[in-house]
Amino acid sequence: MSEEYFTTPQLPTSALEKDEGIKATTENWFEYPVKAQPHHTDYGGIVWHGTYITWMEEARVECLRSIGIDFANLVVLGCDLPVVELSIRYHRSISLGTSAIVKTRLSDTQGAKMLWDYKILTVDTQTLCLTGRVTLVGVDREKGKIMRQLPPSFKDALVKLVRN
Amino acid sequence: MSEEYFTTPQLPTSALEKDEGIKATTENWFEYPVKAQPHHTDYGGIVWHGTYITWMEEARVECLRSIGIDFANLVVLGCDLPVVELSIRYHRSISLGTSAIVKTRLSDTQGAKMLWDYKILTVDTQTLCLTGRVTLVGVDREKGKIMRQLPPSFKDALVKLVRN
Amino acid sequence: MSEEYFTTPQLPTSALEKDEGIKATTENWFEYPVKAQPHHTDYGGIVWHGTYITWMEEARVECLRSIGIDFANLVVLGCDLPVVELSIRYHRSISLGTSAIVKTRLSDTQGAKMLWDYKILTVDTQTLCLTGRVTLVGVDREKGKIMRQLPPSFKDALVKLVRN
């Protein structure tokens, strides 16, 4: 599709960015490569809009792994991180066979909440196809309750995401 | 999970609601029943957050069918309706085996855009689990271009969604 | 697609059918209706071959529910039923928007194993699109071990599937 869906594509902004959580610097994106396989597409020959959620999750898990946080281990230790909020703008479609880069960064933390920003671009033309934000919250699996804070060791590790 | 993720769950509001498009009345929800099957769940024993996108799409397609619009036929006739914007708040999780109702309604149209609101509630306790909004836009498949207006016959049919 | 992929479509047969497990009678199919939604399709405008696995699982779970077995409850009680073998023949494709019926029946049990047969047909022309067989085995979730027999109460309930 050659046309932009929006005239002014931009990342969702948020009042949250004003508070004292962890802040991401502009250039601090983690990059995760993907390719549009047949099972990602729909009748239109393009990536189905829900498929992007799988790519965004994979990028987030691999970003955490890059700073030494093993998500599966976190779960075993009793901390889950369910998604509580999600917003996506689809700027351009991605066709079967296209290579793309999912860019993500932790933009903020607030108590037990983490806010992740996303951009997805094609590899060859660097076309911006998607911008989004995902909010997760730390949950104590045994109690089934939202944590007041992320576990300290986890929060310490997260600092690496915004300071390097 | 017994705890609310948000203190004041509410549907996303929008400046768009002030303009002259089609308006939904409060009670005008289409209801689509779903059940949390094994393939919908993740390691937490609850519905994976991306699964809801499939339910929301199914509810929307069946809502259109209820007023005589066959989505597959629309595609054959050259009109596609890609999702261009999506926002979801996950209030409570849904466990394996749980029955739920996806409620949706067309809240507004603007040119070739359609805005759909969503609520998902469990059947037994009427617990609100998700609120969301999805924006779609009419695209001319042959030209690969966004339409200026939805096809007139399509727009005429949509009126049924907000007036009955 | 107007052409058959196989000249002699038939259900996989098996030596197992000779032994003393539960036997299905020819007419004993459970019917589960489905519809090909956009998220089920791929670039070809037809149902993606992996999608059928979700429909087959749903039909099996609902078939068990029809005789009073709640799969989610079984899991909570410590019995899981993983798939250990799967074979599918795709005879004809199913297009976006098409309604189909998933027919399934328990064809045999052997110790803790259950064998389920499948047929998927379109609603309007009764075209046979898929035949398949799925084998599941009872696993004790706590021990992580395959059971020697299915739980007696479960096996008793299964008898309803082959005798009515």
Added chain:
Amino acid sequence: MSEEYFTTPQLPTSALEKDEGIKATTENWFEYPVKAQPHHTDYGGIVWHGTYITWMEEARVECLRSIGIDFANLVVLGCDLPVVELSIRYHRSISLGTSAIVKTRLSDTQGAKMLWDYKILTVDTQTLCLTGRVTLVGVDREKGKIMRQLPPSFKDALVKLVRN
């Protein structure tokens, strides 16, 4: 799960292996790495049985790419390769966070049919988790008909898969 589901796990054998199509040598496996992400799992904390179909497809597409065949391009040129037969044995489950290798090879061709064999093993312990076979057939997209032979240039390229 520490127990084998089968006493004698083995690749499905086939009478087809006797005829004159392309033959794979024993060691000729293409290797495609995967990781069990949250969206791949089900309530059991393990990879859902249908997820493997996505991995097997990705491995097949990337194997073709490794010999210069771009699947998306093939589709654009009018040749589709639908799956017409699928058989899988699940030997062991794969848990959230586990890295695995999907091994695939073209074991045979017959007219317009291609037979692909699969093995999935964990990276760390080289545990065999799955064996399978997938049969695809070349279809002329415009005519909607099965080809009598795969396109010659395509067949020529396939030879690389079995001779290097």
